[in-house]
Amino acid sequence: xxxxxxxxxxxxxxxxxxxxxxxxxxxxxxxxxxxxxxxxxxxxxxxxxxxxxxxxxxxxxxxxxxxxxxxxxxxxxxxxxxxxxxxxxxxxxxxxxxxxxxxxxxxxxxxxxx
Amino acid sequence: xxxxxxxxxxxxxxxxxxxxxxxxxxxxxxxxxxxxxxxxxxxxxxxxxxxxxxxxxxxxxxxxxxxxxxxxxxxxxxxxxxxxxxxxxxxxxxxxxxxxxxxxxxxxxxxxxxx
Numbered sequence: 494x495x496x497x498x499x500x501x502x503x504x505x506x507x508x509x510x511x512x513x514x515x516x517x518x519x520x521x522x523x524x525x526x527x528x529x530x531x532x533x534x535x536x537x538x539x540x541x542x543x544x545x546x547x548x549x550x551x552x553x554x555x556x557x558x559x560x561x562x563x564x565x566x567x568x569x570x571x572x573x574x575x576x577x578x579x580x581x582x583x584x585x586x587x588x589x590x591x592x593x594x595x596x597x598x599x600x601x602x603x604x605x606x607x
Numbered sequence: 608x609x610x611x612x613x614x615x616x617x618x619x620x621x622x623x624x625x626x627x628x629x630x631x632x633x634x635x636x637x638x639x640x641x642x643x644x645x646x647x648x649x650x651x652x653x654x655x656x657x658x659x660x661x662x663x664x665x666x667x668x669x670x671x672x673x674x675x676x677x678x679x680x681x682x683x684x685x686x687x688x689x690x691x692x693x694x695x696x697x698x699x700x701x702x703x704x705x706x707x708x709x710x711x712x713x714x715x716x717x718x719x720x721x722x
Contacts, residue, residue, distance in 0.1 A: 502647065528710055536715045538699075538711075594640070
């Protein structure tokens with residue numbers, strides 16, 4: 494079975510702090526894709542990043558960075574110097590080509606306080 | 608700007624009513640999906656469709672059905688609404704499998720309350 498676990502239900506930080514959102518996944522597939530989505534209060538999920546199972550290179554995009562470690566089945570997301578606008582629910586998701594669908598974690602509610 | 612549009616942002620229905628949730632996408636995507644989102648449970652897949660007039664059950668199809676008569680429209684039907692179907696419903700679409708790697712595009716959601 495495939496599964497995505499986001500153990501942190503809620504995180505609260507003060508603006509300018511760094512914060513890491515954890516994601517652990519389970520799959521027997523050798524080829525798969527991992528995603529992060531952001532859901533602001535407006536409700537619409539916004540795509541942030543995709544990683545392939547065969548590419549463990551970490552990625553940085555502005556204040557966002559992602560750490561993919563196949564050995565621990567983790568795909569963690571770090572926001573550096575957090576801002577109030579980062580407040581949202583963040584979802585990690587796993588896509589298996591064999592199933593042709595995304596499986597989502599339960600989400601982490603991030604609140605950044607001014 | 609590409610869009611997935613859900614017809615209602617908020618809906619209140621009575622127990623036993625037949626409810627239609629509509630979703631339209633303007634990206635010519637082959638694949639469409641219905642999820643429900645509940646606190647602590649994340650997004651759970653109800654039904655999906657890879658082509659017109661085809662549908663497949665997701666993880667929680669009980670109490671729901673779907674219709675896809677046209678490529679751009681995917682409807683979720685609650686045959687007889689119950690209070691445990693009170694939830695946020697999200698529609699999504701994506702291109703064909705070989706182009707799916709750009710992720711799904713989601714609508715803004717419909718918050719359904721069944722009283």
